[in-house]
Amino acid sequence: AQTVTQSQPEMSVQEAETVTLSCTYDTSESDYYLFWYKQPPSRQMILVIRQEAYKQQNATENRFSVNFQKAAKSFSLKISDSQLGDAAMYFCAYRRQGAQKLVFGQGTRLTINP
């Protein structure tokens, strides 16, 4: 069975600085997708960024980028120029190609210090 591990329950960063959230996963599949979801306090979970495993290029969405290391089964999220609105729970998730369900990590609570 696939598993996703986020080893940092909590992280904090100063506003305008850069922070990296870690995620590792375990799978025997070669085709899959990886995601980072953001859950702001009392608000709905939204997709931040996704990565297709067959793509070597790391995905980027504005201030958010990933470091995808397929051989190491690592998928970290980098947030540049952190803003107060980035404060949230962040979840890493995995989906096998052809499957519908997501497998989530435990989550990392990110605090932004003004």
Place this chain on the structure above:
Amino acid sequence: DVKVTQSSRYLVKRTGEKVFLECVQDMDHENMFWYRQDPGLGLRLIYFSYDVKMKEKGDIPEGYSVSREKKERFSLILESASTNQTSMYLCASSLARSSSGVGYNEQFFGPGTRLTVL
């Protein structure tokens, strides 16, 4: 914009009660999901449905059942609520296939229902 709504944000029930959690999506998505979210455990899939009247067990289906009589609505049922079912419940929906045919299909989440069973 995709909208996924859940019937209640907060719910308090007694042990042994039958509890219904409702989820509605307005984007004609084939797939709908129920997760529970607990601190330190992340989100775990309870059940999902890929079509009307079709369902599949997720990772933690014990103590729960589901109903999908209409495409837009997916209900989670706790037949006899217990205190260990106190949790945050999240509903999500997605297309079965992306419009581009690539296979990626984003899951859209509702706001969640925080259920407390006393």
